[in-house]
């Protein structure tokens with residue numbers, strides 16, 4: 051893979067201490083980080099104790115990086131082999147494994163053996179701590195067992211920020227925690243009794259845990275930090291921290307301790323705050339790097355091109371976070387630049403039961419198997435229990451599937467992969483199914499306090515964004531029962547209801563916006579909202595004008611009359627006929643009956659070509675033979691009733707034929723092209739040519755007052771605009787010259803003519819159209835029709851009134 055200029059520059063930057071690489075999802079941050087390792091190894095690892103560390107967030111990501119590298123070609127593979135071989139200079143490790151090692155060392159040094167406390171045990175100990183501290187702070191209402199969850203979270207936060215004294219806690223900005231849970235709206239004011247009491251709870255909680263030989267993950271990290279500060283034995287000249295936005299303050303401080311500053315050393319933070327999905331993360335919440343002791347001014351680089359997903363998927367995903375002010379306002383926010391890689395817009399489906407969702411996945415995956423290996427398909431859910439039941443369902447349906455475990459996940463196996471949203475961070479698959487995007491589940495509804503919930507919502511929105519941006523080619527999203535409110539935040543125009551069809555997902559339309567209401571009997575019927583959605587889709591998405599739609603269209607079935615819900619009419623040979631017919635059913639009530647009806651209507655009215663049946667949840671499109679088809683055709687200009695009067699114009703001035711069209715509503719709107727050529731000619735100047743009667747109506751005269759509607763012609767078609775008129779042809783004497791009854795001839799008023807001109811000649815006050823042939827003192831007026839004899843006249847008896855310069859054919 052060839053890096054772009056910006057990526058290469060980052061890889062080859064001369065090391066100069068701390069630096070930040072920020073970028074949008076899929077912009078190649080991890081790719082750059084890995085290439086950077088090889089660059090540093092080759093150029094900036096010349097001292098004996100020089101070592102490189104790349105830190106990943108979790109094991110899945112670590113294994114995924116290995117997997118990605120093993121699939122790369124030649125040069126990249128070479129470097130991968132080097133990287134993952136037992137190389138003492140380079141280590142790629144997860145933050146947890148690094149810290150765990152130090153924790154073990156801590157235990158060994160102090161001869162301790164602490165175990166991780168279960169959640170239940172933590173709650174029990176927390177309640178004891180609350181009772182204990184309550185004695186000293188009787189007036190602090192939050193100190194109540196019902197707030198144990200809230201206090202536990204607060205203790206975790208204190209630990210993850212490595213706060214060793216109460217003063218630090220009293221003065222800390224507490225992002226995302228404005229008040230208590232469970233209806234105890236206590237603001238965590240700085241320098242308050244409340245904070246003092248909570249810190250006491252923390253100290254006592256820790257003490258009680260230790261007494262029982264227990265610890266927590268957060269506490270363990272704290273011990274690890276202590277230990278590394280004490281020993282500083284394993285240090286690195288270069289550290290690259292992938293997904294650094296997710297790390298807690300303790301984790302960041304820990305890595306800082308591992309960093310060995312030299313004049314050629316580097317500490318690279320790789321981050322995307324838009325993907326910060328953990329409530330305890332430090333930098334991801336928008337805190338400046340100065341809060342961990344680094345000044346990044348002039349030391350950050352941004353990558354904005356998303357290489358992973360298609361423009362359609364990126365656009366929908368970005369739409370979701372764009373509306374979140376707290377995300378946009380983040381100092382390290384990078385606006386994505388789209389690359390020109392197009393694909394299918396995300397498909398969104400809504401289901402009323404988990405079985406329906408499972409059934410949908412089975413059907414889609416069975417179809418996708420033709421184009422994708424099963425290992426390229428991944429099902430993602432917020433909760434583990436949902437992927438577990440989905441895995442069971444898929445396996446039972448004969449679709450091999452495998453939950454990606456944190457330890458040694460097998461990316462290659464020919465099985466559909468399943469993983470939680472948190473664990474898919476950093477990974478990518480060709481096809482992603484984001485399932486169970488349900489209300490209450492994403493965002494989790496945890497707080498009664500609006501401000502707290504809003505902060506959580508922001509994290510959860512980012513979580514969905516992470517999930518959406520994992521897809522290389524195809525993204526499916528689905529909800530069961532009540533959809534997540536985030537689905538509403540994505541503009542429907544970015545979503546589709548079905549693969550390879552333009553139809554967008556169902557959306558309720560308010561009655562005030564109903565169309566074709568004059569054709570409606572019952573505005574309130576349950577089917578109406580579905581019909582209105584489909585009517586709007588047919589109009590907005592497929593381009594059919596409302597005027598072409600008929601509701602309750604009558605279909606004659608032998609002796610019976612049926613009424614289909616919508617008929618889209620099209621015009622052929624000037625006549626309207628049904629082209630698409632639709633049957634709609636109440637929301638979620640199934641479409642089997644609608645399909646049967648539709649098929650019988652299509653059989654009965656052989657004029658219709660397509661049928662669509664939907665209940666807003668399911669949709670099927672069939673052709674007149676009842677066979678399923680992918681999509682409905684879009685409206686084409688030829689389907690519409692003709693709004694133009696079209697004629698051929700024979701221009702006798704240059705011998706060319708033109709197509710001439712005049713708008714039925716506005717005679718000045720003309721379109722001209724060379725005959726048979728669709729490219730319209732530019733008409734710079736138009737001339738209004740009056741129609742002053744018919745050829746046989748006597749002496750034609752421009753002085754006549756009773757003009758009929760004029761014809762507008764291009765200026766260059768006439769000779770003298772003020773002396774041009776037109777006449778309707780009444781007879782058939784000039785058919786041989788291509789002038790027939792009903793045509794309109796354009797005449798230049800003149801008294802002379804040349805041999806062969808077609809003229810309007812007036813003989814004894816009667817006008818006639820003939821070919822002019824002078825013969826000495828006489829004139830031969832010739833008809834172009836063998837049925838009529840030529841007329842020989844003395845020139846003084848013939849008055850030439852004008853010369854025909856063009857014919858507008860009927």
Ligand SMILES: Nc1ncnc2c1ncn2[C@@H]1O[C@H](COP(=O)(O)OP(=O)(O)OP(=O)(O)O)[C@@H](O)[C@H]1O
Pocket residue numbers: 051052053054057073074075076077078079080081082322325357358475476477478519
């Ligand atoms: N210059 C490039 N040309 C083509 N493909 C690229 C380029 N850079 C990166 N990619 C591809 O884009 C995808 C995303 O890259 P990578 O995982 O490194 O991005 P990331 O920024 O770490 O993403 P995320 O933060 O979403 O995990 C990968 O498939 C990678 O191979």
